[in-house]
Structures are given as structure tokens and as C-alpha cells.
Amino acid sequence: xxxxxxxxxxxSIITRREKEEPTPDIENMERVAEEIKQGLSKNEKLVLxxxxxxxxxxxxxxxxxxxxxxxxxxxxxxxxxQRLQNELNVLFTKKLIQQGVSAFPFxxxxxxxxxxxxxTMEVDLIRKLLEExxxxxxxxxxxxxxxxxxxxxxxxxxxxxLAKELNAGLMLHGTDVDGVYTSDPNEDDSAELIAQIDSLxxxxxxxxxxxxxxxxxxxxxxxxxxxxxxxxxxxxNANESGNIEKVLKGDRIGTxxxxx
Ligand code: ADP
Numbered sequence: 001x002x003x004x005x006x007x008x009x010x011x012s013i014i015t016r017r018e019k020e021e022p023t024p025d026i027e028n029m030e031r032v033a034e035e036i037k038q039g040l041s042k043n044e045k046l047v048l049x050x051x052x053x054x055x056x057x058x059x060x061x062x063x064x065x066x067x068x069x070x071x072x073x074x075x076x077x078x079x080x081x082q083r084l085q086n087e088l089n090v091l092f093t094k095k096l097i098q099q100g101v102s103a104f105p106f107x108x109x110x111x112x113x114x115x116x117x118x119x120t121m122e123v124d125l126i127r128k129l130l131e132e133x134x135x136x137x138x139x140x141x142x143x144x145x146x147x148x149x150x151x152x153x154x155x156x157x158x159x160x161x162l163a164k165e166l167n168a169g170l171m172l173h174g175t176d177v178d179g180v181y182t183s184d185p186n187e188d189d190s191a192e193l194i195a196q197i198d199s200l201x202x203x204x205x206x207x208x209x210x211x212x213x214x215x216x217x218x219x220x221x222x223x224x225x226x227x228x229x230x231x232x233x234x235x236x237n238a239n240e241s242g243n244i245e246k247v248l249k250g251d252r253i254g255t256x257x258x259x260x
Contacts (some may be wrong), residue, residue: 001127004045004168005248007036008155011053012176013142013238014092021085022055024091032244033095033172038247040101045130046248048096048103048137048160049155055088056081056140060152068148078150081142082109089139096137104134108158109141114151118143118158123165130166138162160225171221171231172247173222179255182221183207196256200227203257226257233257 009032016023038091040046060066063077068220089105096103106129113124126136138158159171181191183206197203200223207220219235226233236243236254 001045001130001166004047004130004166005172006047006049006159006163006166006168006170007172007244008049008159008174009051009244010173010175011051011056011155013053013174014050015053015055015088016052017176017242019054020058022059022088024055024088024092026095028239029092029095030099031241032238033092033099033101035242035244036248037099037101039245040135041249043133044134045133047126047130047166047168048135049158049162050089050092050137050139051086051155052088052140055084056152059084060142065142066148066152066253068145069150074150078142085139085141089137093137096135102134103137104129106136106138107141108138108153109143112141112143112153113146114143114153115146116151118153118161119146121158121161123162126162127166130192156222156225159222160229160231163231164229168231171226171233173233173235174244174247175219176233176237176239178237178240179235179253179258180206180223185228196253196258197223198258198260200224203227223257227259230259232259 016025016027059081065077069078093105113119129136139240140155141153142150143153163171175184176192179195183191185191203223236247
């Protein structure tokens with residue numbers, strides 16, 4: 001399938017990620033939804049993926065279900081964490097639909113099987129939905145894992161899997177900073193934005209971790225996966241008004257990860 005666009009909206013954009021309790025950022029969701037509508041041309045194929053933010057990271061860190069499930073308490077936490085992700089997805093897709101985007105909630109963990117990494121996931125249905133000009137909206141979820149019962153299938157892992165299966169040219173990552181900097185811009189005022197990265201070694205020089213509670217790996221992880229797969233990617237600031245529309249229309253903003 002050609003010309004599929006793949007856009008991830010980080011959990012820090014649609015939730016208040018610094019909160020311990022699940023807290024949506026409704027105003028931002030509305031803006032993001034509006035920009036997606038504006039940026040999308042007629043009959044264009046788009047798959048959206050969103051992160052969990054405060055709906056996911058604090059509960060996973062607290063319950064440690066990413067390390068597997070053994071007890072009844074673990075199983076309840078697995079169930080509740082899944083339910084919370086669906087709740088966030090319902091809020092976000094509602095805003096998208098209100099803007100006139102044919103957003104189709106798509107729970108990756110309803111078919112995903114992991115064993116340390118994502119082994120399989122339903123993609124045929126996503127292709128068929130795209131043919132109908134629907135916009136599947138996937139999201140990071142706790143998923144079945146063959147080794148340990150449960151592990152986390154992050155939005156950042158769904159992205160390269162779909163990029164490969166749907167043969168998307170480019171992965172678009174909307175996050176809460178302008179792109180990749182020489183060091184973490186949230187901690188270092190002298191950090192400078194890098195326009196293009198051509199090798200994984202270069203990326204490793206710049207990247208430490210992510211400052212928030214994050215059980216899925218952060219910025220370096222996105223770039224490593226792009227190099228593993230061999231698909232270019234753009235990392236841009238989805239908190240800045242207008243950027244989502246621009247990136248969907250093909251503008252080069254943020255940092256371009258160029259796989260040679
Ligand atoms: P998301 O949840 O939106 O996918 P991540 O938390 O994975 O985003 O990555 C974004 C975060 O990465 C930023 O908020 C920033 O604090 C952190 N970060 C660490 N080092 C860097 C760097 N060199 N350049 C840009 N961001 C960095």
C-alpha cells in the first residue's frame with residue numbers, strides 16, 4: 001500500500017504527563033484534532049498512533065506489569081491499565097470525529113503477541129480500513145506476552161511495525177520538544193537543535209533519557225528503531241501550534257532522521 005502516512009502523537013501532548021493520576025489535556029486534544037483535519041487532504045491514507053502519558057506510565061511504573069504478571073493483583077492491574085488506555089483513546093477519537101476525521105479506535109492488544117518484542121499484530125484489517133478512507137487510531141497498550149503474560153507494546157514500537165507492514169515512507173513523531181538537540185533541552189539551556197541526523201552513532205552522542213516517568217525508552221528508542229528498520233523519520237514539536245498540519249502537508253520541520 002503506497003503513500004500511507006504514519007503520525008504518532010506523544011502522550012505528553014494529549015495528557016498532562018507530569019501528573020500521577022490519569023489527566024487528559026482536552027484543549028490540546030482539540031487543537032491536535034483540528035490540525036490533523038486541516039493537514040489531511042482528500043482520500044489521503046493516515047494511521048495515527050498515540051502515547052499514554054499520565055494514563056500509562058505512572059500506573060505501569062507503580063504496578064510493574066511490564067515485568068510480567070503472576071498474581072491476581074497483577075492480572076487486575078493488567079486489566080485496569082488496558083482499560084485506561086481505551087478510555088484515553090475514546091477521549092481523543094471523540095475530538096477527532098468532532099473535527100470530521102473518520103477516526104477508528106483500534107486496540108493493538110486485541111491481536112498483538114509479544115515475546116520481548118512485537119511478534120505479530122493484525123494489519124490486514126488496517127489496510128482494509130485505509131482502503132475505505134478510515135483513519136485507524138492505535139495507541140500504546142499493555143499486551144499479551146508469551147514469556148511473561150504481559151509486557152508493554154508502546155506507540156513507539158507500533159510505529160516501525162506499521163511502517164514496515166504498510167510500506168510507509170516516513171514516520172512522523174510528534175513530541176514535546178522541537179526535535180533532537182545536542183543534549184536534553186529540558187535540562188540544558190545551551191542545547192542546540194539538530195536539523196538532520198545521518199547515523200545512529202551521532203544520535204547516541206546527543207541522547208540521554210527522557211525526563212518523565214517512561215517505561216518504554218524515550219527519544220533514543222525512536223531513532224534506534226528507525227535505523228533498525230531503515231525508514232526515515234521526522235521528530236517534531238506537536239505542542240507548537242501549526243506543526244502537525246505542516247508536517248502532514250510535507251514540510252520539513254524539527255529533526256530529520258536520514259537513513260542512508
Ligand atoms: P513522547 O512521549 O512524546 O514520545 P519521549 O519522552 O519519548 O516523547 O521523548 C521526548 C523527551 O526526550 C523530551 O521531553 C526530552 O526531555 C527528552 N530528551 C532527552 N534528551 C534529548 C535530546 N538530546 N534532544 C531532545 N529531547 C531529549
